[in-house]
Amino acid sequence: MRQHDTLFIGGEWVSPAGTGVIDVISPHTEEVVGRVPDGTPADMDRAVAAARAAFDHGPWPRMTFAERAAVIDRLAGIYAARQGEMAALITEEMGSPITFSNLAQAPQPLGMLQFYAEYGKTFAQEEQRPGLFGPTTVRREPVGVVAAIVPWNVPQFVAMTKVAPALLAGCTIVLKPAPETPLDSYLLAEMAKEAGIPDGVLNIVPAGREAGEHLVSHPGVDKVAFTGSTAAGRRIAAICGEQLKRVSLELGGKSAAIILDDADLPASMGMLAIASLMNNGQACVAQTRILASRNRYDEVVEAVAGMVTSQPVGDPADPATGIGPLVAKRQQERVEGYIKAGMDEGAKVVVGGLSRPMDRGWYVAPTVFAGATNDMRIAREEIFGPVLTVIPYDDEADAVRLANDSEYGLSGTVWTADADHGMDIARQVRTGTYGVNCLMLEANVPFGGYKASGLGRELGPEGLNAYLEYKTIARLG
Known part of the structure; x- marks a missing residue:
């Protein structure tokens, strides 16, 4: 078991103020695999x-x-050497398939470090513009x-x-990872x-919601950067709005994959599997609404069902696994609640359903719904699990409308023979x-x-702009 009894503050490993701990539980074994202080x-x-x-x-x-880019470049080199270790650690703590x-x-985090290290080499702190005088x-x-709060x-x-x-x-940054x-x-x-990042520039404090809200509202914080649920994002935006504090929010999604009539279904399914089921469906960009024309609806449902059933469910540490467990028991129950809601609303379960595929671990059956409409809960709310809903459309204008x-x-995505x-x-x-x-998610373009x-x-140059203030200095003489 990985045991940590300190926090990273001011460039040092320091004892926490409290005695609470966070147990990190394997979603596959349901056993404790790590323990850290609860900030x-x-x-x-x-x-x-410190920041x-x-x-x-x-x-x-x-x-x-x-000069900062050179330090980030050193960090990227260290990260590159340990990225296999990082990948295995994330699989262990939250169940992402090792592949x-x-x-x-x-x-991808390594790619971001590399992009900003390169971008910073020639980035100008000042530029001259002609003025009237x-x-x-x-x-x-x-x-x-910056308070950085991540899921x-x-x-x-x-x-x-x-x-x-x-x-x-x-x-300078205070990073609050999820419990x-x-x-x-x-x-x-x-x-x-x-x-060699200077002391106090990056501080890391794992904690729950109470300490997180304290961080957001702290008068010493100039900007909050948050990724998570839309409900939490609204709360953070309200706090930052009251304080006129800079804020950026990356929140939920319910993305639609439009399958056009000319799409090569067998050729599309491999990439669509990644786009819709990546990380066990626990991705804000997951393509969970599959829009298919009535002309090919049954064919698309069959192809999507085949794609889902072709993904082996099992131990996330096994390279053969396509879909692993969900992160927590509450998430398992939440996703099963949506599957039941879809059934209650009249959608048809094509594959999957409420039968759990594993006796141990927080697994749900990868599920495909057909006969669904866009007003159902399974089509409107972010499920955050391996549940796909196939919805029919009349023509391309209707597909865009949906x-x-x-x-x-x-x-969102579109699948077609005509790019x-x-x-x-x-x-x-x-x-x-x-x-x-x-x-695709690229480090050099905005997200x-x-x-x-x-x-x-x-990400991209736009992502850097979010951490900059622009000052205009006019001079005469």
Whole structure:
């Protein structure tokens, strides 16, 4: 068992203020695999104080972008050498299939570090613009102390969407990992220490909701960066709005995959399996609404059902596993509640249902619903599990209407033999990220959502802008 009895604050491993602990439970075995301190408001106060001191008096915000980029590049090199360890650790603590962890849980955070390390080498802190009475300087300065609050589903991916650009900007950070997945953050702290990130620049305090809200409302925090549920995002936005505090929110999704009539179904199913079932369906960008024309509806249902049943369910540490357990018992019960709701509303279970595939662990049966309509709960609410709903449409205009008929707007895809026509569809769907015959997340382009899927953008140059303040300096003479 992985045991940690300290917190990472001010560049040191320090004893917590309280005596509470967080048990990390394997979703596969239901056994405790790790234990860390449960951070308190007092611990958050100490972490913010360390970050505040590092920002107000330390070297990090006063270094050039190129100097900070060099440190981030060192961190990327250390991360690269330990990404296999990171992938295995995330699989152990939250049940992500090891193939997905090796594909995304560790490599994508590494890619973000590499992108910002390279981008920062030539990024200018100041630029000159002509003014009416003479030259005007536009200066980019770090926003200050950042509270980064991340969920359990892709803990390092989400942490790095905040940590990497915030570091490059010159900010200091208090990172609060989710109680379900604190172990990977300890490995990140070790890497940061080895890379030579100055004391107090990155502080890590695992904690629950109470301490998290204390961090959000802390007067020493200048910006909050949050990824999680839309309900929690609304609460955080309200606190930040009251304090006029900068905030970025990456929230939920209920993304639609539009299957056009010319799509090659056998060729599409392999990529659609990743797009819809990645991480056991616990992904905000998952394509969980499958929109199929009435002309090919039965054929699409059959193909999707075959795709789902072809994914082996089992031990997430086994490379052969396609779908592992959900993160917690409450999540298992929540997803089964949605399956029951779909059945009660009249949708037909094609594969899966309420029969659990494993005797031990927090598994649910990967499920496909047919005969569903877009007003059902299974089509409108984020389930966060391996449950897909196939919904019929009349024509392409109706497909776009259904895709947009959602409070969310995070992601989406279209599947077609004509990629140019797919681009025309993509331009009509109101989401922040879209794929034509694929679902890709790149470090150099913005990621975020429309509507209730959030505020602001992460990754790419736009992700760096979220951690910068812009100062205009005019001069005469």
